[in-house]
Amino acid sequence: MSEILKGLRFLKGHGTENDFVIVPDPDGLLDLPPALVARLCDRRAGIGGDGLLRVVRSAAHPEAAPMAAEAEWFMDYRNSDGSVAEMCGNGVRVFARYLVTAGLAEGGELAVATRAGVRAVRVAAEGPDGPGEITVTMGRAELPGPDGIVVTVGERQWPALNVSMGNPHAVVFVDDLAHAGKLLDPPAVAPAAAYPAGVNVEFVVDRGPRHVAMRVHERGSGETRSCGTGACAVMVAAARRDGADPARTGQPVTYTVDLPGGRLVITEQVDGTVLMTGPAVILAEGGIDQRWLAG
Numbered sequence: 605m606s607e608i609l610k611g612l613r614f615l616k617g618h619g620t621e622n623d624f625v626i627v628p629d630p631d632g633l634l635d636l637p638p639a640l641v642a643r644l645c646d647r648r649a650g651i652g653g654d655g656l657l658r659v660v661r662s663a664a665h666p667e668a669a670p671m672a673a674e675a676e677w678f679m680d681y682r683n684s685d686g687s688v689a690e691m692c693g694n695g696v697r698v699f700a701r702y703l704v705t706a707g708l709a710e711g712g713e714l715a716v717a718t719r720a721g722v723r724a725v726r727v728a729a730e731g732p733d734g735p736g737e738i739t740v741t742m743g744r745a746e747l748p749g750p751d752g753i754v755v756t757v758g759e760r761q762w763p764a765l766n767v768s769m770g771n772p773h774a775v776v777f778v779d780d781l782a783h784a785g786k787l788l789d790p791p792a793v794a795p796a797a798a799y800p801a802g803v804n805v806e807f808v809v810d811r812g813p814r815h816v817a818m819r820v821h822e823r824g825s826g827e828t829r830s831c832g833t834g835a836c837a838v839m840v841a842a843a844r845r846d847g848a849d850p851a852r853t854g855q856p857v858t859y860t861v862d863l864p865g866g867r868l869v870i871t872e873q874v875d876g877t878v879l880m881t882g883p884a885v886i887l888a889e890g891g892i893d894q895r896w897l898a899g
């Protein structure tokens with residue numbers, strides 16, 4: 605057996621071009637320190653990805669063991685800089701696609717444990733056009749405030765809404781997505797105390813009735829081509845701005861959210877839970893040379 609095949613096994617997947625290195629580790633035996641995650645996610649010297657999804661049995665992971673009765677599998681999500689995040693919306697769809705593709709779960713309804721709690725996932729059956737879309741119950745959005753959050757890029761400033769989808773978001777409505785600039789650095793967000801653990805920043809424009817487009821700068825990963833939790837945060841921010849609140853009206857509200865990497869459809873239900881629907885693709889599988897891992 606070659607040195608490469610004796611090394612770490614991985615797969616590559618993406619959801620609306622938010623891409624991930626997937627590392628199956630059912631028994632939780634791997635040590636994945638932040639520096640190794642960052643090397644694996646490096647687009648030139650590694651496999652490349654916006655983040656990494658470690659696939660671990662909930663019972664085998666100390667953070668997930670309390671969820672093991674509800675969800676057999678835990679999504680141990682890391683950003684591309686190696687930092688840990690509570691939740692990843694595109695990641696959970698890709699994670700579910702992996703479970704079904706690998707025969708570790710049936711299609712249809714399944715549950716995935718995340719650091720933000722258990723998420724219910726529905727994997728639609730494959731149709732003539734390929735694999736069906738995946739819908740995730742993302743939990744309730746929280747709008748913890750404070751008022752007066754400001755996002756600055758260059759000479760421009762916008763008021764922002766703090767939305768938590770388990771992970772933190774600052775949502776700003778802009779006239780033109782180009783006004784966010786190149787987003788090579790994290791936008792300045794003030795007051796810093798609103799986000800003690802950092803923040804994902806979404807820039808949003810209107811495309812039509814209940815239809816928006818966005819760009820995102822992700823905490824720990826930089827600008828990405830999509831962010832599922834960000835799209836959910838944007839949907840709720842847009843709904844409140846538009847005077848729509850399902851808990852008040854008794855009517856669910858759906859927005860189409862366009863991202864550079866594709867389209868997500870987000871619904872806020874009457875009980876406040878948010879549903880996210882979109883594609884998920886597994887495109888490659890391979891092994892990593894043990895000598896590279898040791899380097």
Ligand SMILES: N[C@@H](CCC[C@H](N)C(=O)O)C(=O)O
Nearest residue numbers: 689692693694771831832833
């Ligand atoms: N791309 C993800 C979000 C990943 C985590 C985020 N960068 C954070 O640190 O909170 C998504 O699709 O939700």
